[in-house]
Amino acid sequence: MPTIPLASSQQQRRLSLTQRAKNVLQNGKFGALVLLLPPALILFSLFVIFPLLQSGYFAFFNWNGYGQPTDYVGLKNFEQMMGHSVFHSAIWNTIKIILVSLLVQMPLALFLALLIYKKTPTNALFRLIFFVPYILAEVAAGLIWSFVFDGHYGVTASVGGAFGLEPFFILADRDWAFIAVMTVIVWKYFGFHMMIYIAALQGVPRDLIEAARIEGAKPFDIVRYVQIPLIKPAIIVSAFFAIIGALQVFDVIIPLTNGGPSNTSHTIVTYLYTFGLTRLRIGFGSAIGVVLFITAVAVAIFYQRAAMSPGKKP
């Protein structure tokens, strides 16, 4: 007799345990946690973070990617990179892209945004047209423009031919090749920055503009003292994207110049690809990656400071 209640109570406890386990899995947070979070963590760690850490390790080796990295060379990869004239020009080209983005592309985008931010059918059409280059693949854009710049066929041929000039190959000219590349970059991305500004301009309260107008402000003054200060966060965001974008330029260069003529039009990423990957110099390429990473993080930190600073002002 006394054993029965014991057994039943044990059974009850076991039942409640399985019940609880079932609850935890079906209803409970634990099940959701264990099922829903790990796929993202595993994918992200395996294909983003782990390679990133590895590049920090490989950068100190001379390694062709086969077997294990054993030839420890210390900072030699970095020294070699810093002493390489092509790397200097790649850095300088990246700075040029940043400057063109900040000084030509963004003002152009802002100017256009101010012209067409109001919601009318004509403006919508122009907005659409200006955004088209941005949705094209970079490779396609590069290929299209390599045709335009072709000395025998493209627009340069037509214009040059009209003046009776010899065929001129912009993309094969040391002085002009990178100017051509920057033209394509402005063409491709100004619409993106313009859209950011348009979204911001549409958020500026109309009363403010109206009030300024009643106070006698000229259209230019409204732009200068009302609209631009109010969309400053959008301008900072677009500057951030311009700089991060400049650090990543690759696709456009390959069809246009492929880094040439005589390696004068490389950017950091084409340099990494040409001198690290195609030659299977994993250590050297990783060292370039490390430099790229540090630069990007510095930009991100700088951006955070810049984005926070307007709040401090009264």
Added chain:
Amino acid sequence: MISKVFLRNLLRVTVLCIIASFVIAPLLATALGGFKTNAEIRTSAFGLPETWNFEFYNAIVSDPAFWRYLGNSLLISIAAVILTLLVGAAAAYVFAQIRFFGSRMLFSYLLLGLMFPFATAILPLFIQVRDIGLLDSYWSVILPQTAFGLSLAILLFRTFFEQLPRELFEAAYVDGCGYIRFFWRFTLPLSTPILATVGVFVFVQSWNNFLLPLVMLNSREAFTWPLGMMQFRGEFVTEWNRTLAFVTLTIMPAIVFFLAAQKYIVAGLTGGAVKG
């Protein structure tokens, strides 16, 4: 007074038209170039073709390789979208719905991908994918593509999920609906706007990606369209009209897609950027 406003508007539209022509001219020259003979492209790059030659376009459309490139790209892009949406939304749901130890740390960890360019770790990634034995397969592009898209996806999803009414979950919970079922039955269906935005973003990124397939894919059977296009260009260096026809045919779907899903594309590519 009226004439002044009119003049100003006229000036505005003139400026816009000039800039628009700079945007459109190269695209138009490309599309028209596919109809011209090479001799004609030399003499008039921008004019209408004297005779409309369809043979170059026809040659590409009837080439099975062209369709295979597009098919590969489509397959990879769709797989990347589905995987990013599922995996990203699941993780974001956990961060939005469940409080647990280390939640903030893990969230920041997953956002690290926003900080640096994709190319940074491309060499170790190549070694990694090679050692797993995935090189030259679709997965070699899909998985890294998804992994890199996760950061932005999770950030945008979490923000959206947190704005869903909490009462809904409480009511469902009382009725015996668990966390996972709630995710499937309520959170995902209620989040179609953000799913569409992120999905379109990932799709465009993946469809246009060049560096990753370039590094990972070697055989022409697996090539995506940007690789196929560069290959094609290499084969017909002197025949611009064929290359231009190829380019036109490949950017056409992108432009049609853009016009159809404009709202989501603009939101995904700029709105998402601003929120991020």
